[in-house]
Amino acid sequence: MHLEESVPFNVLSHKMVPVHELLSDEEVVKVLKRLKITRDQLPKIKENDACIKMLEKAMGRSIPERSIVRIVRDSETAEIAEVYRLVIRG
Structure with a gap:
């Protein structure tokens, strides 16, 4: 399955999706x-x-398994909240 088929639009551009x-x-x-x-x-x-x-x-490249992604969210209490995720096989 191609990316365009599995993800019909750029989810990262949606206002409710935090920066990755x-x-x-x-x-x-x-x-x-x-x-x-x-x-x-x-x-x-x-x-x-x-x-x-x-x-x-x-x-323009794949993200290797066990990489770490920072997710930056707006927060009402802390203004900006940074969280981290480990990329695993899915």
């Missing part, structure tokens, strides 16, 4: 150290998630 960013290896080290956790302790996101597929399309 792939972290660099250097950013991963800093985030895990700051949070004092291991990669496996992060919440998961499947590689076939629509946001991951659209991020791959925007980047």
